Amino acid sequence: MIRTPILTIRNLTAVFPNDNGGLHALDAITFDVRPREFVCVLGPSGSGKTTLLRILAGLIKPTSGSFTFGHGEQPSIGMVFQGSNLMPWRTVIENIKLPLEIRSVPEQTAIAQAHEMIELVGLQGFEDALPHDLSGGMAQRVAIARALIHDPDLLLLDEPFASLDAMTRERMWTELSRIWQMRQKTVIMVTHSINESLFLADRVLVLTQRPGRIKMDMEVDIPRPRKDDIRYTLHFGKLARQLRGAIM
Amino acid sequence: MTKRLISILLSVVAFLIGWHIFTRYGDIPEFILPSPFSVWNRFLQAVGDGSLPYHTGITLLEIVLGLLAGVLFATVVGYILAKSRTLERLLSPYIVASQAIPVVAIAPLLVIWFKDGILSKVTICALIVFFPVLVNTIVGVRAVPIALYDLMNSLHATRAQILWKVEVPASLPIFLGGLRIGATLSVIGAIVGELVSAEQGLGFLLQLGDFQYDTAMVFVAVFTLIALALMLYGIVTLLEKRFLKWQN
Numbered sequence: 001m002i003r004t005p006i007l008t009i010r011n012l013t014a015v016f017p018n019d020n021g022g023l024h025a026l027d028a029i030t031f032d033v034r035p036r037e038f039v040c041v042l043g044p045s046g047s048g049k050t051t052l053l054r055i056l057a058g059l060i061k062p063t064s065g066s067f068t069f070g071h072g073e074q075p076s077i078g079m080v081f082q083g084s085n086l087m088p089w090r091t092v093i094e095n096i097k098l099p100l101e102i103r104s105v106p107e108q109t110a111i112a113q114a115h116e117m118i119e120l121v122g123l124q125g126f127e128d129a130l131p132h133d134l135s136g137g138m139a140q141r142v143a144i145a146r147a148l149i150h151d152p153d154l155l156l157l158d159e160p161f162a163s164l165d166a167m168t169r170e171r172m173w174t175e176l177s178r179i180w181q182m183r184q185k186t187v188i189m190v191t192h193s194i195n196e197s198l199f200l201a202d203r204v205l206v207l208t209q210r211p212g213r214i215k216m217d218m219e220v221d222i223p224r225p226r227k228d229d230i231r232y233t234l235h236f237g238k239l240a241r242q243l244r245g246a247i248m
Numbered sequence: 249m250t251k252r253l254i255s256i257l258l259s260v261v262a263f264l265i266g267w268h269i270f271t272r273y274g275d276i277p278e279f280i281l282p283s284p285f286s287v288w289n290r291f292l293q294a295v296g297d298g299s300l301p302y303h304t305g306i307t308l309l310e311i312v313l314g315l316l317a318g319v320l321f322a323t324v325v326g327y328i329l330a331k332s333r334t335l336e337r338l339l340s341p342y343i344v345a346s347q348a349i350p351v352v353a354i355a356p357l358l359v360i361w362f363k364d365g366i367l368s369k370v371t372i373c374a375l376i377v378f379f380p381v382l383v384n385t386i387v388g389v390r391a392v393p394i395a396l397y398d399l400m401n402s403l404h405a406t407r408a409q410i411l412w413k414v415e416v417p418a419s420l421p422i423f424l425g426g427l428r429i430g431a432t433l434s435v436i437g438a439i440v441g442e443l444v445s446a447e448q449g450l451g452f453l454l455q456l457g458d459f460q461y462d463t464a465m466v467f468v469a470v471f472t473l474i475a476l477a478l479m480l481y482g483i484v485t486l487l488e489k490r491f492l493k494w495q496n
Contacts, residue, residue, distance in 0.1 A: 079399065089417045
């Protein structure tokens with residue numbers, strides 16, 4: 001399957017100034033992402049995974065190198081953060097419609113679309129709940145809904161399930177996988193969980209320790225939809241072992 | 249709620265009875281400590297001849313104007329200082345020094361500069377309100393989670409949207425804490441100004457009562473001041489209830 005890439009990343013390098021010559025976070029990262037591809041970036045902590053995501057989100061500028069999206073336009077971004085990063089003073093529906101407010105979408109339309117998103121992530125009945133009344137899993141669903149409502153070009157996920165307990169985290173994998181198949185977004189997700197990346201991704205990139213370089217680029221040829229029990233197949237175990245070997 | 253009201257009422261009644269017994273059987277002259285009844289009568293008289301409403305109105309006007317000016321100025325300066333470490337370093341010595349001087353000490357100066365009309369009292373009031381509101385604005389704005397800025401920036405929000413959708417609501421709890429202190433202090437500011445020099449206002453009434461050995465009048469003025477301070481405090485509490493519902 002050959003598709004023209006929608007995102008091309010060339011020689012991205014990030015050096016943060018500090019007292020001893022600068023902290024070299026990323027080193028010459030180059031890869032392509034195809035439309036609607038789910039890419040996981042896997043790496044040990046301190047490998048610059050989050051830096052890569054922040055550059056793509058336009059939050060920081062790379063020291064050198066570049067990335068281009070589609071026809072050269074600045075891509076619109078939906079981002080899910082490590083914590084749910086919801087506004088505690090806004091209800092669920094108000095949090096979800098934030099990106100539309102920022103784009104000055106008329107209130108009526110925004111509310112209607114927010115209701116659709118609430119249905120998509122299965123939070124009916126919690127429209128008017130406040131974030132501190134939600135469980136971690138529910139809060140992260142709200143964050144996913146918020147990241148998708150404006151139909152972004154690129155969905156960026158920064159270890160979105162790291163703070164959830166193991167059971168909830170695995171349930172969220174299935175959920176995210178389902179949502180992704182319905183919405184068909186191009187996704188880049190940063191994680192340090194091998195299982196998570198194999199369960200969700202079409203492709204896994206393994207980064208080295210700082211400065212982050214791409215050490216392995218693996219296609220995940222596990223058929224979709226992926227059920228919970230694929231994690232106990234031999235093939236899954238083989239891929240997991242390869243990734244583990246690359247991280248070590 | 250009613251239980252609380254009843255206990256407050258009971259404690260006030262007990263205080264008044266104690267006061268009455270003390271003046272009645274303690275053989276204390278009226279000009280030292282008038283009985284609650286003569287204070288009440290003096291109050292009715294002062295309301296009847298219009299002097300109390302008039303002077304209360306003047307003081308209230310000074311307080312409201314001073315509070316508005318002080319809060320407005322402190323909020324703007326506080327926001328700028330919160331955003332610029334350099335400016336804060338440059339200006340904080342002056343701000344701290346200005347707080348080391350008791351307002352009472354510079355009140356005569358302000359009366360000389362601004363004449364003994366209402367403007368000098370408004371200025372003193374604004375000065376005394378300034379500091380607590382300033383400090384809480386700085387702390388409040390600095391306490392806005394960085395992740396929320398990331399969220400807004402990833403959505404290409406404008407500066408104004410970041411201000412109104414994130415910084416204002418996120419810093420409001422701490423800001424209102426400062427306003428609560430400022431509101432109570434504003435009463436002190438107005439009275440200090442009036443005590444230095446004034447032909448009108450509750451401070452003037454207080455002094456008049458003092459000069460004429462009309463101690464009951466002094467008490468009437470003091471209780472009116474307490475009522476004003478409680479009212480302002482109550483208004484801030486209402487604002488907190490209205491705007492900070494999300495904190496439970």
